[in-house]
Amino acid sequence: MSVASSNWYLCSRLWWRRLGVMTINELLQLSRDGALLFFFIWSFNANVFLSANDMKLQLTNARFVVHDADHSVASRELIHRFHAPLFRFDGEIAQFDEGLRILDDGQAMLVLNIPPRFQEALAGGEQTTVQLQVDTTNSPQGLSAAGYVARIVGEFGSEVAAQRVGIAGAAEDDLPVIRSEHRVWYNPNQTEAWFQSVVELLNMITVFAILLSAAAMVREKERGTIEQLLVSPLTPFQIMFPKVAAMTLAILIGTAVSLFVIVQGVFHLTVKGSLFLFFSMTALYVITTAGLGLFISTFTTNQAQVGLMTILVVAPMLLLSGTWTPPEAMPKGVRYLMLLSPLHYFVDISYGILLKGIGLEILWKPVLAMAALGGSLFGFGMWRFRRQFA
Amino acid sequence: MNLRRIAAVASKEWRETTRDRMFLTLAFLIPFVWMIVFGYGMVLDVENIPYAVLDYDHSALSRDYLYRFQQSRYFDFRGSLHDEREIEGLLAGGSVRAVIVTPEKFQERLVEGRSVNVQTLVDGILPLRSDITRGYIIAINSAFSREMVARYVARVRHLPLDQAQALMEPVRLDVRYLYNQAVKSTWTMAPSLVMMVLSLFPPLLTALGIVREKERGSIYNIYSSTVTRHEFLVGKLLPYTLISVINILVLWSMAVFLFGAPFKGDPLFFFVASVVFVLCTTGIGLVVSMLVKTQQAALIITLLIGLIPTINYSGMFSPVSSLTGGAEVASYLFPGRYYANIVRGSFLKGVGLNVLWKDVLILAVYAAVLRTIAFHLLTKRPRT
Numbered sequence: 200m201s202v203a204s205s206n207w208y209l210c211s212r213l214w215w216r217r218l219g220v221m222t223i224n225e226l227l228q229l230s231r232d233g234a235l236l237f238f239f240i241w242s243f244n245a246n247v248f249l250s251a252n253d254m255k256l257q258l259t260n261a262r263f264v265v266h267d268a269d270h271s272v273a274s275r276e277l278i279h280r281f282h283a284p285l286f287r288f289d290g291e292i293a294q295f296d297e298g299l300r301i302l303d304d305g306q307a308m309l310v311l312n313i314p315p316r317f318q319e320a321l322a323g324g325e326q327t328t329v330q331l332q333v334d335t336t337n338s339p340q341g342l343s344a345a346g347y348v349a350r351i352v353g354e355f356g357s358e359v360a361a362q363r364v365g366i367a368g369a370a371e372d373d374l375p376v377i378r379s380e381h382r383v384w385y386n387p388n389q390t391e392a393w394f395q396s397v398v399e400l401l402n403m404i405t406v407f408a409i410l411l412s413a414a415a416m417v418r419e420k421e422r423g424t425i426e427q428l429l430v431s432p433l434t435p436f437q438i439m440f441p442k443v444a445a446m447t448l449a450i451l452i453g454t455a456v457s458l459f460v461i462v463q464g465v466f467h468l469t470v471k472g473s474l475f476l477f478f479s480m481t482a483l484y485v486i487t488t489a490g491l492g493l494f495i496s497t498f499t500t501n502q503a504q505v506g507l508m509t510i511l512v513v514a515p516m517l518l519l520s521g522t523w524t525p526p527e528a529m530p531k532g533v534r535y536l537m538l539l540s541p542l543h544y545f546v547d548i549s550y551g552i553l554l555k556g557i558g559l560e561i562l563w564k565p566v567l568a569m570a571a572l573g574g575s576l577f578g579f580g581m582w583r584f585r586r587q588f589a
Numbered sequence: 590m591n592l593r594r595i596a597a598v599a600s601k602e603w604r605e606t607t608r609d610r611m612f613l614t615l616a617f618l619i620p621f622v623w624m625i626v627f628g629y630g631m632v633l634d635v636e637n638i639p640y641a642v643l644d645y646d647h648s649a650l651s652r653d654y655l656y657r658f659q660q661s662r663y664f665d666f667r668g669s670l671h672d673e674r675e676i677e678g679l680l681a682g683g684s685v686r687a688v689i690v691t692p693e694k695f696q697e698r699l700v701e702g703r704s705v706n707v708q709t710l711v712d713g714i715l716p717l718r719s720d721i722t723r724g725y726i727i728a729i730n731s732a733f734s735r736e737m738v739a740r741y742v743a744r745v746r747h748l749p750l751d752q753a754q755a756l757m758e759p760v761r762l763d764v765r766y767l768y769n770q771a772v773k774s775t776w777t778m779a780p781s782l783v784m785m786v787l788s789l790f791p792p793l794l795t796a797l798g799i800v801r802e803k804e805r806g807s808i809y810n811i812y813s814s815t816v817t818r819h820e821f822l823v824g825k826l827l828p829y830t831l832i833s834v835i836n837i838l839v840l841w842s843m844a845v846f847l848f849g850a851p852f853k854g855d856p857l858f859f860f861v862a863s864v865v866f867v868l869c870t871t872g873i874g875l876v877v878s879m880l881v882k883t884q885q886a887a888l889i890i891t892l893l894i895g896l897i898p899t900i901n902y903s904g905m906f907s908p909v910s911s912l913t914g915g916a917e918v919a920s921y922l923f924p925g926r927y928y929a930n931i932v933r934g935s936f937l938k939g940v941g942l943n944v945l946w947k948d949v950l951i952l953a954v955y956a957a958v959l960r961t962i963a964f965h966l967l968t969k970r971p972r973t
């Protein structure tokens with residue numbers, strides 16, 4: 200073996216050793232930062248649990264009152280069809296005007312007005328109109344509630360109609376109607392917690408990918424230990440990469456605990472795709488997004504500033520990612536901006552793997568886009584970071 | 590209380606805040622950016638649902654039926670399929686959210702007076718959206734069914750069409766959307782965003798401003814000075830409250846002029862109630878600042894108790910009536926719930942003090958209690 204090659208061997212061993220030591224150093228640092236560690240554990244567990252458990256965007260317990268001017272068997276029959284879990288019957292009111300007051304007070308979301316002579320009209324073959332007042336201060340809820348009421352009243356109506364033409368009891372097959380057969384894919388029981396917990400997990404991965412990498416750098420500045428690093432025989436890459444690696448490791452552990460304990464354990468999501476693929480993609484996403492954190496660390500001097508900058512940067516990223524609002528619902532201009540957010544692709548990839556059970560054969564496009572975008576982000580962060588040493 | 594000393598503390602605080610670039614950003618830029626980003630990005634309207642059709646019948650009637658989806662502003666036609674096997678790839682890739690499949694003999698059966706099953710496959714990843722999508726599909730299906738039935742009954746019973754229609758549709762539903770007639774989600778979101786921003790940034794400013802002194806050690810100047818605890822708290826809070834009051838005006842203008850949300854209530858009442866809410870949230874920041882030692886910890890704790898309960902428990906997305914158990918208790922404990930009533934009442938409902946007095950009163954008591962707690966936690970003789 201020549202001297203040159205054994206030298207090269209020693210150097211590369213030293214290089215890797217330094218990298219390893221620095222990574223362990225970073226992990227220790229993180230484990231001793233009490234506030235940050237608490238926040239980390241809280242976010243990946245309690246926060247994911249609480250948001251999935253408490254965020255109910257689907258209609259539940261919509262409070263409704265009835266102004267029944269008929270008080271007949273037919274009107275009661277209709278009222279009884281509004282029940283839990285969608286609706287909560289909060290009693291009857293005597294006057295029509297009272298409904299508006301109750302809605303103003305926010306004591307009910309829906310007021311159903313059944314006209315006088317309701318039963319008589321139904322029996323006599325006439326047409327009658329039921330009025331619904333919906334509080335749409337919360338628009339998706341109002342819309343959803345109105346949709347359900349329309350369905351219930353529609354079904355009631357067609358039963359009455361079937362009786363009128365004398366085919367009650369016989370199959371509805373005898374009328375030319377369209378029967379809607381719905382099949383809901385990927386989440387057949389429409390368990391909202393599946394979606395909410397995955398969304399929150401992805402959000403937390405993003406927050407910490409930026410926050411931890413920036414905090415790790417700034418911690419050195421704050422304590423003045425950066426001076427020691429600068430005079431050490433470490434290259435900027437050897438200073439920076441262990442921070443990113445340690446943080447990626449921490450986030451992967453957090454993600455694994457959150458996914459297995461909260462998302463799968465508590466909310467019983469059955470992961471359909473490959474977990475190995477999901478964790479590799481998470482690692483790729485975290486490493487590349489860390490570029491943003493490094494960038495932030497170049498112009499901040501303490502942890503509080505890092506926190507604020509993270510708040511400033513993360514909010515647009517979360518929103519432009521399509522977690523809550525899919526691209527087709529966004530205004531056109533915003534839709535193009537979404538293409539610039541690495542999270543947008545990571546969301547597609549994660550939903551694909553975790554909820555839809557698809558693999559790279561369909562996901563290769565977002566994976567490539569995320570790698571390219573993230574790679575340039577990381578390169579940019581690295582470039583800014585190096586300039587600090589010059 | 591000595592007014593001169595309060596003024597001295599306040600002016601020192603004001604200068605420190607305006608000279609610190611980060612604080613200035615936090616005070617004025619981030620609330621503005623949040624309002625823009627969330628206002629434009631958080632769209633809850635379910636419109637332009639991308640869908641595809643698979644028509645096995647290829648008849649005039651099935652085309653007529655499918656055309657109704659094309660006409661609806663809720664659906665966005667993305668093409669016809671020829672094979673069932675194409676469906677999976679489209680839904681999995683996210684390029685369509687729904688597929689409508691009309692069976693063979695669609696026309697034949699309907700003309701004979703028999704029912705047909707139309708299958709719809711819906712992407713269920715976002716449950717609220719798939720719920721609303723299903724609602725739209727059912728609405729189109731029932732309207733089409735009603736026409737079919739009326740025509741059929743008219744033909745079989747030899748009735749005029751309108752009479753058959755009245756016969757077959759005994760109950761009509763007349764829906765009145767109150768407070769937000771066009772059911773626009775921006776009208777819902779813009780006022781809620783005012784609340785969200787006001788529940789995070791005022792306490793954050795306050796907490797960081799006070800903890801900053803602890804971290805730097807300049808708080809010892811206060812400990813040894815003649816400034817009393819009351820004077821310190823009032824002086825410290827004045828600039829942050831002032832900044833937040835400016836923000837109320839900025840956020841309100843953005844909600845009304847930028848996002849076009851209607852403001853039906855009394856501006857003066859809303860302003861006063863918002864100031865009470867700001868006093869409340871700065872109080873939260875104050876209490877946090879008494880309990881922690883570093884700015885980093887202050888930031889984290891304020892985020893956890895300022896922002897997250899507001900998003901989860903104030904009725905911003907899920908109405909408070911749908912909360913149960915611990916979440917319901919939490920909704921009463923945090924001030925967001927009460928201010929949410931004030932915000933929606935003032936913007937959309939046009940109600941004022943006569944309806945909302947209870948909420949304002951609770952917020953005022955809340956603010957007073959927080960002040961008292963903070964006053965008792967503040968000591969000029971720290972243990973360490």
